[in-house]
Amino acid sequence: MQPQQVFDKGYIGGFHFRTINKEMEDRWSIIVDDDAGDYFGFTTRLCTVELLVDRYYTLHICVEYENDFAQIFKAFNYPPVYPSLGRWEDSIRIDDVKIVEVKEELTNGKLNAYTWLPVEYSPVEKIGSVWKIPTYYKIVRDKRRFEYIRCYLGERGALASYRLDEDNEQLILI
Structure with a gap:
C-alpha cells in the first residue's frame, strides 16, 4: 500500500538570524524570536504531504x-x-x-509483518540498507538527543528468530 498524497498549506523555513533587517522582512512572512534573543524566519506555501493510511x-x-x-x-x-x-x-x-506476557524462548520462523531486525543480533551478514532507528532520548538544552540502533528492515515472509506473546503475536525487542 502506498502513502496517500494530499495538498496542504505548510510552513517552510526555520532560518536562523540574529537581527531583523529589510532583507529578512522581505524574505520571511513570519518571524519569531527565540529565548536567546535571536530570530527564526518562516514562510507559507502550498506543498504535497505524504500520509500513511490504513x-x-x-x-x-x-x-x-x-x-x-x-x-x-x-x-x-x-x-x-x-x-x-x-x-x-x-x-x-x-x-x-x-x-501481555512474553514467552522467554525464541521461535524460528517466517515474519508475518515488516519488522526491524537489529544488526547486532543478525546471525549472517545481510545485503541491503541499514537504518538507524531512534530509541531512547535525553533532553539536552531543551532538545531531544536520540540514541539509535542499526537495523535491517525484515520483510514479511523472511526467516527470523523472534519471541511470541500470549496472543501469539511475533515480537523482536530492539
Missing part, C-alpha cells in the same frame, strides 16, 4: 524499571499530546492497550 501496528514495550511501567501504561491510555508516528501529520489511533 496501517496497523502492534507495539510491544518492555520496561527496564518497574516503576516506569504504570506511567507508560497511563500515557498510552490517556495520551498527554495527540499521538503521531514521528511527524505531526502521521496521527494515529490507539485501538487497544493491554498487558
Whole structure:
C-alpha cells in the first residue's frame, strides 16, 4: 500500500538570524524570536504531504524499571499530546492497550509483518540498507538527543528468530 498524497498549506523555513533587517522582512512572512534573543524566519506555501493510511501496528514495550511501567501504561491510555508516528501529520489511533506476557524462548520462523531486525543480533551478514532507528532520548538544552540502533528492515515472509506473546503475536525487542 502506498502513502496517500494530499495538498496542504505548510510552513517552510526555520532560518536562523540574529537581527531583523529589510532583507529578512522581505524574505520571511513570519518571524519569531527565540529565548536567546535571536530570530527564526518562516514562510507559507502550498506543498504535497505524504500520509500513511490504513496501517496497523502492534507495539510491544518492555520496561527496564518497574516503576516506569504504570506511567507508560497511563500515557498510552490517556495520551498527554495527540499521538503521531514521528511527524505531526502521521496521527494515529490507539485501538487497544493491554498487558501481555512474553514467552522467554525464541521461535524460528517466517515474519508475518515488516519488522526491524537489529544488526547486532543478525546471525549472517545481510545485503541491503541499514537504518538507524531512534530509541531512547535525553533532553539536552531543551532538545531531544536520540540514541539509535542499526537495523535491517525484515520483510514479511523472511526467516527470523523472534519471541511470541500470549496472543501469539511475533515480537523482536530492539
